[in-house]
Amino acid sequence: MQEVVKKFIYTSVGLVSITAETLKQTVDKLVEESKLSSDEGKKIVDEFLKNTETKREEFETQLQSLVEKVSKKLKFVTEDDLNEVLKRVEKLEAALAANKTEAEKTSSKSQKSAEAKA
Incomplete structure (x- = not known):
């Protein structure tokens, strides 16, 4: 416009x-x-x-x-509105990545613990 x-x-x-x-x-x-x-x-x-x-x-x-x-x-949508949404998406993506990494670590520890018991 x-x-x-x-x-x-x-x-x-x-x-x-x-x-x-x-x-x-x-x-x-x-x-x-x-x-x-x-x-x-x-x-x-x-x-x-x-x-x-x-x-x-x-x-x-x-x-x-x-x-x-x-x-x-x-x-x-204004440029400011769009930038705000992009920042929120970036934060959510970062949080998701951190949660995924934490879940992988927990899963890996559980597998090692199960293998040690076997």
Whole structure:
């Protein structure tokens, strides 16, 4: 799910980058044609980039919040939940291995004791 969100964000960033480049080219053309001063053109591009960055941050925050809500509603397992379960499984496996080793030792002692009596 996070990969889809990342791809969406990267695509959006790419689109904004293309738009910014197109805006810059258009402003440069207007400056060349003396329909806009160089300072005005720079101001327009700078304001666009600043506004775009602010909107991107807002969008990412809202999208992250939405993803978290959807994940909770659909009861997706989080990475932390998965890691916790993996740790519990590892502990259980270790306990099982220890119990198996102890049982083998006990079984071996019982066999030796039975052989000694015979």
